Amino acid sequence: MDIERPLTRLRAPWQGLGFLLLGVPTCLLYCAYLTALGLTGLGLGVLLVPPLTIAVRGLMDVYRRRISAVTGTAIERPYLPDAPGEPIPRRFLRLLQDPATWRDVLWMAADPIVAIFTAGLPGLLIIEGVWGWLLAGFAGDLLTRYGGNDWYLFIHVTDGFGDDSALRIGTATLGTVLIVLGFAFGPALLRAYGRWGAALLGPTEASKLKLRVKQLTETRSDAVDASAAELRRIERDLHDGAQARLVAMGMSLGAIEHLLDRDPEKARQLLARTRESSAQALAELRDLVRGIHPPVLADRGVADAVRALALDHPLSVEVTADLPGRPDAPVESAAYFAVAEILTNAAKHSGASRVWIDLRHTGGALRISVTDDGHGGASLDGGTGLRGIERRIGAFDGVLALNSPPGGPTVVTLELPCGLSTLA
Amino acid sequence: MRVVLAEDLALLREGLVSLLEAHGCTILAAVDNGPSLLKALVEHRPDVAVVDVRLPPSFTDEGLQAALEARRRIPGLPVLVLSQYVEQLYARELLADGTGAVGYLLKDRVFDAAQFVDAVRRVAGGGTAMDPEVIARLVARGTRDTPVARLTPRELEVLELMAQGRSNAAIAQQLVVTERAVAKHTANIFGKLGLAVSDDDNRRVLAVLAYLNR
Numbered sequence: 001m002d003i004e005r006p007l008t009r010l011r012a013p014w015q016g017l018g019f020l021l022l023g024v025p026t027c028l029l030y031c032a033y034l035t036a037l038g039l040t041g042l043g044l045g046v047l048l049v050p051p052l053t054i055a056v057r058g059l060m061d062v063y064r065r066r067i068s069a070v071t072g073t074a075i076e077r078p079y080l081p082d083a084p085g086e087p088i089p090r091r092f093l094r095l096l097q098d099p100a101t102w103r104d105v106l107w108m109a110a111d112p113i114v115a116i117f118t119a120g121l122p123g124l125l126i127i128e129g130v131w132g133w134l135l136a137g138f139a140g141d142l143l144t145r146y147g148g149n150d151w152y153l154f155i156h157v158t159d160g161f162g163d164d165s166a167l168r169i170g171t172a173t174l175g176t177v178l179i180v181l182g183f184a185f186g187p188a189l190l191r192a193y194g195r196w197g198a199a200l201l202g203p204t205e206a207s208k209l210k211l212r213v214k215q216l217t218e219t220r221s222d223a224v225d226a227s228a229a230e231l232r233r234i235e236r237d238l239h240d241g242a243q244a245r246l247v248a249m250g251m252s253l254g255a256i257e258h259l260l261d262r263d264p265e266k267a268r269q270l271l272a273r274t275r276e277s278s279a280q281a282l283a284e285l286r287d288l289v290r291g292i293h294p295p296v297l298a299d300r301g302v303a304d305a306v307r308a309l310a311l312d313h314p315l316s317v318e319v320t321a322d323l324p325g326r327p328d329a330p331v332e333s334a335a336y337f338a339v340a341e342i343l344t345n346a347a348k349h350s351g352a353s354r355v356w357i358d359l360r361h362t363g364g365a366l367r368i369s370v371t372d373d374g375h376g377g378a379s380l381d382g383g384t385g386l387r388g389i390e391r392r393i394g395a396f397d398g399v400l401a402l403n404s405p406p407g408g409p410t411v412v413t414l415e416l417p418c419g420l421s422t423l424a
Numbered sequence: 425m426r427v428v429l430a431e432d433l434a435l436l437r438e439g440l441v442s443l444l445e446a447h448g449c450t451i452l453a454a455v456d457n458g459p460s461l462l463k464a465l466v467e468h469r470p471d472v473a474v475v476d477v478r479l480p481p482s483f484t485d486e487g488l489q490a491a492l493e494a495r496r497r498i499p500g501l502p503v504l505v506l507s508q509y510v511e512q513l514y515a516r517e518l519l520a521d522g523t524g525a526v527g528y529l530l531k532d533r534v535f536d537a538a539q540f541v542d543a544v545r546r547v548a549g550g551g552t553a554m555d556p557e558v559i560a561r562l563v564a565r566g567t568r569d570t571p572v573a574r575l576t577p578r579e580l581e582v583l584e585l586m587a588q589g590r591s592n593a594a595i596a597q598q599l600v601v602t603e604r605a606v607a608k609h610t611a612n613i614f615g616k617l618g619l620a621v622s623d624d625d626n627r628r629v630l631a632v633l634a635y636l637n638r
Contacts, residue, residue: 279532286509295509299485311512312561316568
């Protein structure tokens with residue numbers, strides 16, 4: 001056994017007892033759940049099981065959180081995703097088909113017993129030990145004097161116990177041994193209980209795969225939708241912009257050719273206008289390309305591209321970056337456009353005057369935080385576009401976290417798992 | 425004027441060569457990639473280099489990097505950078521050493537041959553030629569700052585033209601006012617921004633750019 005920190009050792013037995021106490025609501029809910037399942041034949045179960053399943057899952061979440069807090073290893077939720085708005089009978093069937101539901105039932109049935117022999121045991125030993133001390137001190141004497149008797153493990157507390165000091169010392173010693181054992185094995189038993197929890201409450205390989213497939217299907221369709229929308233936008237911009245201008249220029253050139261001899265002055269005016277038009281077409285193409293893939297991003301990578309963005313931004317934006325290499329191009333591009341959109345949001349909604357952007361690569365992920373000194377109160381929904389960003393970075397398993405208390409500041413954090421290429 | 429030219433698109437390269445030769449420049453070398461550019465610059469030490477930002481082999485900002493490297497080796501080497509896009513970030517890097525003799529223009533500016541050649545001459549003479557688009561964005565950013573916000577619209581116009589690298593005479597011509605009026609505006613601008621007035625056009629431009637680039 002490795003050496004525990006004294007505090008952990010002192011705490012473990014009581015944390016274990018907490019799990020034992022949690023067994024009380026678990027037993028009650030277990031009975032209710034079994035009853036509801038039993039009523040399926042009468043049709044009542046179809047109505048009762050879904051809400052009770054939610055309650056069970058809530059309780060299991062309490063276990064998951066407690067076990068995570070105590071053992072330090074997080075247990076993920078194993079449940080297959082919900083389908084909102086489905087009819088109750090289908091919901092009932094779906095819940096019963098989810099293996100996690102049955103693993104929860106097994107947990108409710110077995111955990112109170114498992115907990116007694118693992119997490120709860122040290123606490124029980126210590127309480128028993130303290131009872132031994134009390135018996136040896138005065139309780140044994142008191143008990144026998146009023147005609148009672150008791151077994152303290154193998155020691156019979158009966159008439160004459162109070163006067164037999166050897167027996168009393170023996171009882172106290174035995175109590176001490178129990179207390180020592182309780183503290184000695186507390187952390188190890190708690191860890192054993194944590195493994196039991198992880199085994200039954202966590203996702204199985206199969207359910208992990210199912211969840212992953214579901215998530216991949218969603219993000220893939222988001223990604224396909226997003227790129228299709230993007231292509232449509234580009235097509236429209238080209239059609240209405242540069243393409244139309246080139247047509248107009250061609251027509252002007254035809255007219256100029258025609259006017260050249262008859263009215264050179266008019267031709268010259270038209271020529272100047274045509275040149276202006278070509279400059280405008282170029283400007284539009286430039287903007288379009290900037291929207292597809294900004295040149296600085298291609299040249300220098302995401303850190304400098306965000307710096308360039310900051311320089312062009314109406315707010316005062318400070319950028320710090322610590323990237324020893326460059327992420328893959330698609331990740332760079334997703335990160336860049338996410339930051340661009342967050343900045344646009346900040347300028348539009350937050351009332352901020354200053355923004356700080358930090359880019360770094362930690363723990364195998366590109367981590368970008370955008371902080372503004374605005375009035376806060378932003379939400380993922382409510383037309384801020386953050387939901388859209390979340391969906392787009394979802395294609396790279398990226399996540400977005402928003403922290404925006406009323407009164408500010410607002411912090412948007414992006415995390416995109418990726419490697420870094422070493423700089424050439 | 426002896427010029428080294430770097431542009432990877434043959435059509436544009438030839439166009440630039442004939443344009444510059446038509447205006448009395450001698451083309452010492454016309455190259456199409458970053459490494460040859462650096463070599464040509466160090467070897468020929470031209471009066472001015474006209475450089476496309478994006479060059480092979482990497483097709484990133486290779487031209488800019490080569491130009492910056494050449495300026496590190498030959499301080500004050502006049503460089504005019506051309507690009508399909510202008511970025512404040514790159515403008516900053518070109519201006520960072522504070523010696524001037526740099527230009528940064530959109531390729532479209534070549535359409536107006538006279539103005540383009542004027543910009544090349546200005547850079548060769550140690551002046552600056554910043555694209556109006558860069559300057560407009562720089563000034564827009566500057567207006568966050570109270571001193572710039574206190575300028576009158578006319579003064580802002582003069583400030584932009586000055587930051588582009590134009591002389592008082594050129595500004596006067598563009599705005600159709602007298603040179604004296606421009607000088608008055610300039611004095612006001614420098615007063616409001618708290619900058620020391622200088623008679624030297626180039627130093628004046630650099631001071632304004634440094635102020636806006638803070």
